[in-house]
Amino acid sequence: xxxxxxxxxxxxxxxxxxxxxxxxxxxxxxxxxxxxxxxxxxxxxxxxxxxxxxxxxxxxxxxxxxxxxxxxxxxxxxxxxxxxxxxxxxxxxxxxxxxxxxxxxxxxxxxxxxxxxxxxxxxxxxxxxxxxxxxxxxxxxxxxxxxxxxxxxxxxxxxxx
Ligand SMILES: [Zn+2]
Numbered sequence: 001x002x003x004x005x006x007x008x009x010x011x012x013x014x015x016x017x018x019x020x021x022x023x024x025x026x027x028x029x030x031x032x033x034x035x036x037x038x039x040x041x042x043x044x045x046x047x048x049x050x051x052x053x054x055x056x057x058x059x060x061x062x063x064x065x066x067x068x069x070x071x072x073x074x075x076x077x078x079x080x081x082x083x084x085x086x087x088x089x090x091x092x093x094x095x096x097x098x099x100x101x102x103x104x105x106x107x108x109x110x111x112x113x114x115x116x117x118x119x120x121x122x123x124x125x126x127x128x129x130x131x132x133x134x135x136x137x138x139x140x141x142x143x144x145x146x147x148x149x150x151x152x153x154x155x156x157x158x159x160x161x
Contacts, residue, residue: 005092008036009059012097012110015131019079019086028083034091037072044069103127 014035021028036058043054055065079086094113101108102120104127111117119126 006059007092007094008039009057010035010039010093010095011042011057012099013095013131014038014088015099017088021083021085028085030085030087031075031079032090033072033075033086033088035088035093036091037068037075038088039093040065040069041072041076099131101129101131103129 039058040054043049043057044051047054049057051062051065051069054069055062058065060068075086078084096113097110098113098116099108099110100116102123102125104125105120105123107120107122108131109121117128120128
């Protein structure tokens with residue numbers, strides 16, 4: 001019984017989405033890591049969560065989480081050993097938070113995706129930049145057809161809060 005794939009909860013978009021080896025300029029090709037794979041590494045390897053905890057955080061089953069993490073680790077190894085570029089993008093994901101930056105005063109802040117402000121909380125400027133737009137321009141829509149564009153009505157309805 002195949003269930004439709006649920007989107008995975010991601011805390012916030014990665015700020016760094018491309019890595020390349022020094023000197024080689026990424027001549028050995030590129031690896032695409034999905035944002036849910038990135039989040040699996042962050043939760044398990046950086047935050048130290050168990051697979052159970054991390055799976056719950058992302059709203060997926062533990063076996064799915066383990067598969068995601070294994071896949072992410074293989075990509076990291078390929079990158080490190082074979083000197084490939086790494087690009088983080090795509091995946092069926094929902095962000096809980098966004099990082100925004102004010103173009104006028106440079107203030108950077110984290111905000112819930114259902115509470116995007118119009119004005120910079122520091123200087124009141126309207127020139128706010130999303131550091132990593134959720135699904136804008138197709139960058140995060142790889143392979144998943146018509147995802148809704150940012151600011152959709154169901155943002156923030158995850159299992160938490
Ligand atoms: Zn500002």
